[in-house]
Amino acid sequence: MDFILEGFIQALNLLVGGNPETYSAIWATVKVSSYSIAASLIIGIPLGFCLGYFDFTGKKPLRTVVDTLMALPTVFIGLLIYALLTHRGPLGNLGLLFTLPGIAAGQTILALPIVIGLSATAVESMDQKLRITIMSMGANRRQLFISSLWETRHGILAGAIAAYGRVMTEVGISMMVGGNIKWHTRTITTAIALETNKGQFGMGVALGLVLLGIAFCVNLTLSLLRRRY
Amino acid sequence: MSQPIYDIKSLEHSYGDKTVVAIEQLSVQPGSIVGVIGPNGSGKSSLLRLLGLIEKPSRGTIFFNGRVVEPFSDEARFLITLLPQEPFLMKRSVFNNVSYGLKLRGNGQDVAARVDQALALVGLPSKDFARRPWYALSGGEAQRVALAARLALKPRVLLLDEPTASVDAASAQLIREASLRARRQWGATLIVASHDWQWLYEICDEILHIFRGKIFGSGRETIIFGPWQQFATGKWGKVLSDGQQLLVPAPPGQNAAAVIDGLSASDDGSTVSGDTVVLNGIVSRLSLERKTGQLFATILVGDLPFTVGLPLKQGRADNIFPGEKIFLRYRHDQIKWL
Numbered sequence: 001m002d003f004i005l006e007g008f009i010q011a012l013n014l015l016v017g018g019n020p021e022t023y024s025a026i027w028a029t030v031k032v033s034s035y036s037i038a039a040s041l042i043i044g045i046p047l048g049f050c051l052g053y054f055d056f057t058g059k060k061p062l063r064t065v066v067d068t069l070m071a072l073p074t075v076f077i078g079l080l081i082y083a084l085l086t087h088r089g090p091l092g093n094l095g096l097l098f099t100l101p102g103i104a105a106g107q108t109i110l111a112l113p114i115v116i117g118l119s120a121t122a123v124e125s126m127d128q129k130l131r132i133t134i135m136s137m138g139a140n141r142r143q144l145f146i147s148s149l150w151e152t153r154h155g156i157l158a159g160a161i162a163a164y165g166r167v168m169t170e171v172g173i174s175m176m177v178g179g180n181i182k183w184h185t186r187t188i189t190t191a192i193a194l195e196t197n198k199g200q201f202g203m204g205v206a207l208g209l210v211l212l213g214i215a216f217c218v219n220l221t222l223s224l225l226r227r228r229y
Numbered sequence: 230m231s232q233p234i235y236d237i238k239s240l241e242h243s244y245g246d247k248t249v250v251a252i253e254q255l256s257v258q259p260g261s262i263v264g265v266i267g268p269n270g271s272g273k274s275s276l277l278r279l280l281g282l283i284e285k286p287s288r289g290t291i292f293f294n295g296r297v298v299e300p301f302s303d304e305a306r307f308l309i310t311l312l313p314q315e316p317f318l319m320k321r322s323v324f325n326n327v328s329y330g331l332k333l334r335g336n337g338q339d340v341a342a343r344v345d346q347a348l349a350l351v352g353l354p355s356k357d358f359a360r361r362p363w364y365a366l367s368g369g370e371a372q373r374v375a376l377a378a379r380l381a382l383k384p385r386v387l388l389l390d391e392p393t394a395s396v397d398a399a400s401a402q403l404i405r406e407a408s409l410r411a412r413r414q415w416g417a418t419l420i421v422a423s424h425d426w427q428w429l430y431e432i433c434d435e436i437l438h439i440f441r442g443k444i445f446g447s448g449r450e451t452i453i454f455g456p457w458q459q460f461a462t463g464k465w466g467k468v469l470s471d472g473q474q475l476l477v478p479a480p481p482g483q484n485a486a487a488v489i490d491g492l493s494a495s496d497d498g499s500t501v502s503g504d505t506v507v508l509n510g511i512v513s514r515l516s517l518e519r520k521t522g523q524l525f526a527t528i529l530v531g532d533l534p535f536t537v538g539l540p541l542k543q544g545r546a547d548n549i550f551p552g553e554k555i556f557l558r559y560r561h562d563q564i565k566w567l
Contacts, residue, residue: 127317129313129315129317130317130319131283132278132281132283132311132313132317133313133317133318133319133375134319135281135282135283135300135301135306136281136283136309136310136311136312136313136379137310137329137330137333137378137379137382138306138307138310138330138333138334138382139306139333140301140303140306141301143333147319147329151319151320153320154320
């Protein structure tokens with residue numbers, strides 16, 4: 001048990017003392033997860049809205065595919081992105097392998113089905129009376145879309161939080177696409193995996209605490225926003 | 230007569246293979262109050278949604294002020310508004326709910342004043358209610374806020390779908406008064422679907438009786454639903470809860486609905502001819518149609534309500550008052566099958 005306690009003490013020293021290696025991993029994580037969540041929300045919310053709102057042929061099979069993709073294994077996405085971005089792959093000339101944007105691309109694929117699926121669920125559970133209300137007030141098509149989206153904001157927000165949680169805590173994509181390069185593509189989760197292998201519990205615990213802290217801050221901010229709007 | 234505000238031609242609307250509205254022709258005059266009555270599932274709400282341009286009809290055309298309109302038509306979307314049956318507010322404050330439609334119209338300047346006026350019309354003081362969130366209202370208050378959101382728009386057409394069905398008596402009274410003010414103050418056309426026959430008879434210029442999506446009368450008819458049985462005598466009919474036999478001509482199907490138009494009521498119970506059926510009932514309610522000065526009596530025979538129209542003079546002469554026994558009379562040829 002002592003080594004866990006020592007780990008906690010060492011973690012606090014690393015965080016309070018501003019250990020550059022620790023903060024490099026924190027910064028990389030914040031940066032890459034922000035990119036990926038932003039991209040997945042921009043692409044996923046309109047797609048999720050359309051999937052939930054409109055009735056079209058093949059909607060049910062498509063919904064099943066999206067729901068299945070919500071459980072995509074991160075190592076599989078990592079493998080896929082690696083294959084695409086490696087110099088022999090079709091997107092090799094982009095030079096994204098072992099870079100933060102490369103990890104962000106993989107994490108976007110991870111988050112996208114979650115954002116689409118949960119947005120679609122939020123829109124599907126939208127009261128039919130909402131549409132009648134908005135239209136009866138004189139809305140045009142664009143206003144109907146925007147107002148409906150705004151009314152389902154709490155459900156969509158829940159989807160965004162779930163996606164952010166998945167992106168923040170994944171290891172497979174960051175490890176395979178990023179390569180866990182110190183000062184460069186090492187994220188909190190890959191650092192924890194590495195440090196634990198080396199027996200360095202202190203840094204692992206410190207980074208774990210930071211991960212929890214970031215998740216807490218994000219949820220607190222969103223919860224405050226939700227109460228206000 | 231001025232140009233109708235609504236003119237409907239061969240309108241038909243279906244959900245899957247079920248036709249919910251089938252109206253060959255209907256005109257509504259501007260500034261009039263039209264009542265729509267009919268049993269649950271008869272197509273009242275569907276008709277209002279079509280007139281409110283919420284749904285596109287499966288077939289047929291709706292002319293509004295002489296122009297063909299459909300959902301999102303720029304010619305009509307700012308002029309028509311519908312208040313649905315169940316109160317529904319968007320997830321925002323009372324002020325933002327009531328001002329929503331004004332903002333859609335780009336009326337940014339006098340929004341606060343118009344919201345205050347609209348809330349006052351439905352008896353909700355702005356200082357007490359404007360800042361309240363949507364979830365901090367009772368059902369009656371929510372329905373009044375929803376009506377205020379429509380009244381703030383000063384619509385040319387106000388469609389009300391059973392506006393008082395799910396609210397208490399006090400809220401119902403305020404909703405009725407506020408709706409009528411829309412016609413008095415800016416000449417709005419009101420189309421009201423309601424089960425409150427008494428109210429409709431009092432306020433409406435015209436009443437439409439709708440059943441299975443079709444308009445078949447002016448609301449003075451009595452609809453009687455099957456199942457029908459054939460008695461040992463060979464005659465068709467049904468036994469009412471008090472044991473009397475309601476006789477009808479042979480129905481087209483065992484569950485067909487019969488409409489009896491032109492029932493007569495008097496204190497004379499003698500049978501005139503073999504084709505005339507006389508039933509013994511009790512007057513349960515009287516309504517006055519203001520426009521014609523005619524009385525409408527609801528007469529219970531067993532548990533079945535019948536509607537009878539009769540001149541005011543006859544009502545007085547025959548002592549037709551609630552609680553009085555009365556005889557209803559109809560001939561077989563007065564029965565139509567739906």
